[in-house]
Structures are given as structure tokens and as C-alpha cells.
Amino acid sequence: MNLHTAPLDERIFIALQAYEQIKYAALDQASNQRLSFTDIVSCVRCPDLPRSIRTLTIVNQRLDYRRKYRFILLQMSTLQSPQQVAASSNERLLQRNEAQFSIQIIENDKPIRGLKEDASVKIVLTLSESTEHNMRERAYLHCETDSKIEVVECQAGGGDRFSAVLAHDDLRMVALSDVNSHMYVTFT
Amino acid sequence: MIPDVDSRISFAVPMSDSLAADFALLKDTPFYAAEQNDKNKFSAKSVEKLAQYIAGRHYANVCFELVHLCWAIVNTGDEQSVFNYFYIDEAVTARRMQHFFTAIGPDACKLARASVQLQSPASHGASAGSASLHIAIHEHRFIIHSSRVNVLSTCMEWLVTIVPNVFERVYQQLSGNGFNAIQTLALSLQKDIYEYLSVHLPPAKAQAKFHHMSQWLNDKKADSGFTDEHILRYWCDARGREGSEKFTTVVLDVFQYQEARAQAAHSRALSFSEDADPQAIDERTFVAIETVWAQQIPLDSLSESPKLISKQQAQRLSLLADYPQQSWRFAQTVLRFNVFGGFQGACIQARRNRQLANHHFVLPTANHYAEQTQKFRAQIELNELTFFAVLHILLKQDPDKGKELLAANAHALNRIANAADSLPPSKMLSQAALIAQLLTQPALLEKCKRAYQQNNRQGFTPPTELQDHQLYVDSTLALMQISDTLRKLLEKNRHLFASQDMLKQKYQSDGFIFSSELKQRMME
Numbered sequence: 001m002n003l004h005t006a007p008l009d010e011r012i013f014i015a016l017q018a019y020e021q022i023k024y025a026a027l028d029q030a031s032n033q034r035l036s037f038t039d040i041v042s043c044v045r046c047p048d049l050p051r052s053i054r055t056l057t058i059v060n061q062r063l064d065y066r067r068k069y070r071f072i073l074l075q076m077s078t079l080q081s082p083q084q085v086a087a088s089s090n091e092r093l094l095q096r097n098e099a100q101f102s103i104q105i106i107e108n109d110k111p112i113r114g115l116k117e118d119a120s121v122k123i124v125l126t127l128s129e130s131t132e133h134n135m136r137e138r139a140y141l142h143c144e145t146d147s148k149i150e151v152v153e154c155q156a157g158g159g160d161r162f163s164a165v166l167a168h169d170d171l172r173m174v175a176l177s178d179v180n181s182h183m184y185v186t187f188t
Numbered sequence: 189m190i191p192d193v194d195s196r197i198s199f200a201v202p203m204s205d206s207l208a209a210d211f212a213l214l215k216d217t218p219f220y221a222a223e224q225n226d227k228n229k230f231s232a233k234s235v236e237k238l239a240q241y242i243a244g245r246h247y248a249n250v251c252f253e254l255v256h257l258c259w260a261i262v263n264t265g266d267e268q269s270v271f272n273y274f275y276i277d278e279a280v281t282a283r284r285m286q287h288f289f290t291a292i293g294p295d296a297c298k299l300a301r302a303s304v305q306l307q308s309p310a311s312h313g314a315s316a317g318s319a320s321l322h323i324a325i326h327e328h329r330f331i332i333h334s335s336r337v338n339v340l341s342t343c344m345e346w347l348v349t350i351v352p353n354v355f356e357r358v359y360q361q362l363s364g365n366g367f368n369a370i371q372t373l374a375l376s377l378q379k380d381i382y383e384y385l386s387v388h389l390p391p392a393k394a395q396a397k398f399h400h401m402s403q404w405l406n407d408k409k410a411d412s413g414f415t416d417e418h419i420l421r422y423w424c425d426a427r428g429r430e431g432s433e434k435f436t437t438v439v440l441d442v443f444q445y446q447e448a449r450a451q452a453a454h455s456r457a458l459s460f461s462e463d464a465d466p467q468a469i470d471e472r473t474f475v476a477i478e479t480v481w482a483q484q485i486p487l488d489s490l491s492e493s494p495k496l497i498s499k500q501q502a503q504r505l506s507l508l509a510d511y512p513q514q515s516w517r518f519a520q521t522v523l524r525f526n527v528f529g530g531f532q533g534a535c536i537q538a539r540r541n542r543q544l545a546n547h548h549f550v551l552p553t554a555n556h557y558a559e560q561t562q563k564f565r566a567q568i569e570l571n572e573l574t575f576f577a578v579l580h581i582l583l584k585q586d587p588d589k590g591k592e593l594l595a596a597n598a599h600a601l602n603r604i605a606n607a608a609d610s611l612p613p614s615k616m617l618s619q620a621a622l623i624a625q626l627l628t629q630p631a632l633l634e635k636c637k638r639a640y641q642q643n644n645r646q647g648f649t650p651p652t653e654l655q656d657h658q659l660y661v662d663s664t665l666a667l668m669q670i671s672d673t674l675r676k677l678l679e680k681n682r683h684l685f686a687s688q689d690m691l692k693q694k695y696q697s698d699g700f701i702f703s704s705e706l707k708q709r710m711m712e
Binding site for chain 1: 451
């Protein structure tokens with residue numbers, strides 16, 4: 001239907017009807033899985049907030065949201081570790097070395113105090129040289145695989161290091177040690 | 189009953205869930221880093237404005253304006269500038285926009301023979317809302333007023349949701365390029381929006397509904413449009429038609445139909461010829477639509493802080509607030525809308541709960557029309573007390589705003605004076621002098637003080653009083669418009685509202701129609 005050829009009163013009526021619908025649009029139960037772009041940006045900027053954790057769960061359910069998340073990471077992150085093409089897909093990747101930083105995954109058989117599990121894993125992010133990021137309190141390691149995005153919060157450990165401790169059976173370990181994963185680092 | 193043209197046609201006007209959800213999200217998007225006085229990232233007014241542009245299919249100008257803003261950002265920054273502007277710096281308010289472009293400086297534009305300059309009035313105390321961004325590209329000039337940045341940001345947020353790769357397109361097309369690139373990108377975004385709305389907000393059902401109403405009136409030989417009885421009959425005749433089950437929906441459809449006819453007639457009376465140019469047609473349509481929307485009284489904000497009415501009161505006033513020009517002409521429809529709209533709502537809820545039974549269709553014996561009338565009168569009185577309470581706050585904290593409130597209600601100064609048992613202002617004085625005289629009346633000031641002391645709603649107690657005094661003025665003006673609409677409804681329909689017997693008779697006869705109609709629809 002070409003609106004331009006419809007009489008004026010009809011066009012006005014159509015617009016009034018549409019406005020009524022939009023004005024009273026409400027987020028119902030079925031559509032509360034919908035995210036705004038701002039929601040996803042906030043999630044990338046501060047992934048450890050409860051709202052962000054919920055947002056990431058929804059992001060991981062939709063390809064178009066993951067694409068947006070990745071786009072935002074590309075805008076915000078200068079430190080990246082792409083898919084490790086030289087590694088075998090059967091390898092469990094415990095170290096990545098990039099020009100500006102390295103990531104180590106240290107499997108520890110001894111229990112770390114505070115963790116209920118018997119064994120734990122330490123993630124260590126080391127910056128190669130002094131940058132503005134050395135003064136940051138936290139770094140976030142965003143790990144993207146084909147099917148989902150995982151985020152690990154690393155605390156500043158003095159100087160150029162940030163670290164996190166995960167339980168051995170933490171689900172994020174799968175993505176962290178996957179050779180096909182692409183890693184991004186953001187800071188707060 | 190008039191046979192339907194095609195009873196299979198549903199009149200449920202479709203809007204996709206995703207479009208509905210996107211707008212619901214816009215209304216509730218917080219800043220990542222809120223500063224003083226920041227509320228939601230996108231103001232209610234901005235979201236409403238965008239909704240009007242979308243519903244009225246009048247988005248060419250806002251796209252053009254937004255692309256100009258993006259051009260200014262891209263050509264004074266880098267590839268990430270647009271993303272940073274809207275999502276990291278969140279420069280989406282007048283104040284933040286001013287801060288952003290001030291930091292960039294006047295000579296940041298990387299194009300030769302082009303400039304991006306923020307200009308503020310030189311006067312002391314000029315607010316950020318009075319600044320404007322001046323863009324010059326060769327001989328092309330464009331100005332974006334800082335007060336527009338929030339609606340442009342709202343539009344950007346929506347476009348990012350519906351248009352793929354918008355940031356990349358903006359940078360690639362605008363960086364280092366001139367006015368032609370702006371035009372090209374703006375047209376391209378309009379095309380994207382057009383295609384999106386064709387799927388998510390198709391106009392066909394609304395058009396069918398319009399034709400059906402016109403045909404129905406024609407068959408009734410009702411040249412002057414709908415009456416109260418026509419509306420009831422139209423609803424009864426629509427039995428079984430999807431989208432017309434609820435009486436309240438039919439009333440809204442009819443009011444919109446009446447408004448559309450009235451605005452079109454008004455527009456035709458003002459024009460000398462029918463323009464064939466699509467842009468001119470769009471413009472005329474949007475001007476007519478804006479006239480309707482401008483009349484609507486913003487009821488939602490009156491239930492927030494400062495809280496001028498309760499949510500229950502707002503519900504009772506919704507039809508009057510949305511269609512103040514129509515409502516007083518349809519007094520019985522207003523009563524039916526409130527009373528039997530609620531009655532039908534209760535039946536629908538009972539059906540949803542699988543508890544619908546015969547007793548749901550029994551008409552309550554109390555005279556609900558008289559009750560509604562009493563509530564309307566009480567609302568006028570309550571609004572008056574609220575007015576005095578607001579005046580007390582303003583005179584205490586910001587006397588100029590108090591005078592502004594009185595000046596905006598100049599037509600009611602006599603009534604205000606009478607209500608406060610103050611001397612009526614002299615007709616020989618100027619408006620400013622009248623107001624000054626009124627404010628010296630001890631009876632008025634005492635009335636304001638007592639009204640304030642009796643009001644314990646949000647915004648009217650010392651700990652909850654707001655700093656934003658303009659909000660008090662704007663909300664109270666809207667409240668006074670509600671009162672004016674209620675007065676007009678009651679005064680123009682005295683034959684109905686003044687007689688308890690008349691109200692009772694109407695209630696009972698309408699009740700019989702509604703209860704038997706609903707029973708047939710829902711139980712049989």
C-alpha cells in the first residue's frame with residue numbers, strides 16, 4: 001500500500017493507530033530477553049555487575065547479540081589474542097603470547113584457600129611493557145568461541161600483572177583453553 | 189445489525205513484538221555513568237518524539253539531522269568517535285554535548301573548507317540547552333541545537349538495533365567527505381527504516397479499519413460522524429471481529445477516526461490545492477498528526493514525583509487526557525469507557541483465570557455513573573488543592589516560578605482568587621500587577637500553606653521536595669488542563685450529569701446492553 005496516495009484523513013488515522021501501539025508498548029515476559037545496544041555496551045564495560053551477568057546470558061543465546069558484543073569489544077579493546085591457528089585443535093592451550101601481553105593458565109593441584117573445590121586454576125595476564133593499563137584495578141578477559149562468550153575478571157596484582165583464580169571445573173575453562181577462542185582484554 | 193463487509197478481516201493492528209520491545213527498552217535505558225540530574229539516558233519526551241516520527245512515517249528530517257551530527261563527530265575524530273560519543277562519553281544531553289565539543293575545540297575539523305563549531309550565547313548564566321553546533325561544509329550550513337541531541341541519540345540507539353553495521357557505514361561514508369555524503373547516507377537510512385516498518389508496522393490493517401468505519405457510517409447515513417449511540421452500536425456490530433472485542437479499543441479507534449477526519453478537514457481548509465509532491469504530503473500529514481498529539485495531556489508524568497495524581501485516578505482520566513477535544517462531546521461514552529470498560533476487563537480476567545461464570549455478568553446495583561460523576565467533581569477540587577500546594581512550594585523556593593505558574597493560568601486568576609477567598613484581582617491592572625496583587629493576599633497564602641501541609645505525596649514533603657522547580661510548573665499546568673477538560677465535560681453535558689435520576693436511568697439501560705452483549709460473546 002502506498003501511503004502517499006491514500007487520502008489525508010486515512011494517513012492521519014494510520015499514524016494515530018501506530019502511535020497508540022508504540023506509546024503503550026511494554027516489555028512483556030516473552031520479550032524481556034531483548035537487549036538494547038546500551039545494555040550490551042554496559043555489559044562489556046563492567047561484566048561483573050549482576051545486570052551484566054544476566055545480559056551476557058542473553059547475549060550468548062543470540063548470534064546477532066554476540067556480533068554486537070564483538071563489535072563493542074573491537075571498539076574498546078586494544079589488546080587481543082586471536083585464534084591460535086598454529087596449535088592443534090586437540091591441544092589444551094595453557095599459554096598465549098602476544099606482542100603486548102601474555103596469558104598463562106596455571107593448573108594447580110593444591111587447593112587455594114577460600115575455594116571449596118580440591119583443585120584450582122590460576123589465570124595470569126601479564127602486560128609486556130608499562131602502559132596506561134598498569135594503573136588499572138581490574139582487567140576483564142573476554143573469551144569468544146564459536147558458540148559463546150565467557151568473561152573472567154582479573155584483579156591487579158602489582159606492576160604489570162592481573163590474575164584470577166577459577167575452580168578446576170569452572171565452565172569458563174573450556175573457552176579459556178580452547179585454541180579456537182579469540183581473546184580480548186578490557187580494563188576498568 | 190449491519191452485515192459485515194468481510195467478518196474474517198481482523199482489526200487487530202499489528203506491531204511486531206520486536207518493535208514494541210525496542211521502544212519499551214528505550215523508555216528505560218540508564219546511563220552507564222550518570223551525573224548530577226541525569227535520569228534515564230533517553231528522556232520520555234525524546235522517546236515520545238521518536239515514536240511520533242516513526243508512527244507518522246516522518247523520519248526524513250531526523251535522519252538528516254542525525255547524519256549531520258555524525259558527520260561532525262567523524263570529521264573531528266577517528267573511526268571510533270561515533271561509538272565513543274554515544275556510548276562511552278554518552279554525550280546525549282545538552283550539557284554533555286557542550287562539554288564534548290568544547291573539549292574538541294573549534295579547529296578540529298580535518299576537512300579543508302569545513303568547520304564544526306559550538307556556539308553558546310554570550311550572556312551570563314546561559315544554560316547548556318541554549319548552545320548550538322554550527323556545521324559548515326563549503327557553502328552548506330547546518331545548525332544543530334543542543335536541545336535536539338537527546339532525541340537524535342534516541343534515534344541512533346534505535347537505528348543501531350535495526351540497521352546492521354551502522355557505525356561502519358557512518359564512518360566509511362562520512363569521513364573526509366562533504367554534503368553529498370550526508371545526503372546519501374541519510375537517504376540510505378530512511379530506506380532501511382522504511383523497509384523495517386513495512387515488516388514491523390504494516391499499515392494495511394489500520395487502513396482496513398478506517399475504510400470499515402467510513403462504510404459503516406455511510407450505511408447509517410451519519411454524515412456528521414459518530415455519536416455516543418453510534419459508538420455503542422458499532423461495538424455491538426463488531427461482535428466476533430478480532431481487534432474490536434474490547435469496548436475501550438473501539439472507543440479509541442473512533443476517537444482517532446474523528447480526529448483524523450477533523451484534522452484533514454482543517455488542513456484542507458487551509459490549503460489552496462492538494463499537493464502531489466510526496467514530501468509536501470508527508471509534511472502536511474505530520475503537521476496534522478502533531479496537532480492531535482500536542483493536545484494530549486501527559487498523564488503518566490503526573491503519577492511520578494512530584495506526584496499530583498494517583499495511578500487509579502490516572503486510569504479514570506486516561507480517555508480525557510488523550511482526547512481532550514473529543515471527550516466532552518461524548519459524555520456518555522466517557523462514562524461507558526470507564527465503567528463498562530472496567531466491567532468488561534473484569535470479565536476478560538475471569539475468563540483468563542478460567543473462572544468466568546454467570547455472576548460476572550450481573551450488573552452491580554450501585555449507580556456507577558453517579559459515582560464517576562462524583563469522582564470527576566472531586567478530582568477538580570483535589571487538583572485545585574494540589575495547585576495551591578505547588579504554589580506554596582514555589583513561592584517558598586523559587587518565587588519567580590510561582591509567578592510563572594500563575595501567569596500560565598492567567599485565564600483562571602479569578603477562580604484562583606475565589607477559591608482562596610481572596611479579593612478578586614482588579615481588571616484594570618496588567619497581568620503582572622494582578623499576580624503581584626494576588627500574592628499579597630493573606631488568605632491565598634494561607635490556603636497554599638494549608639494545602640501543602642495536608643499533602644503527603646511524593647514531592648510535597650520536605651525530604652521529597654525536588655530541586656527541579658520547572659517540573660512542578662509543567663506538571664501543574666498539565667493538571668490544570670485536566671481540570672479544564674473535566675469542567676467542560678460536566679458543563680457542556682449538564683443535562684446528563686446534573687440529574688441523579690438521568691444518570692441512574694442511563695446506567696441501567698447501558699448496563700443491560702453491556703451485560704447481555706458480553707454474556708453472548710463470552711459465554712455462548
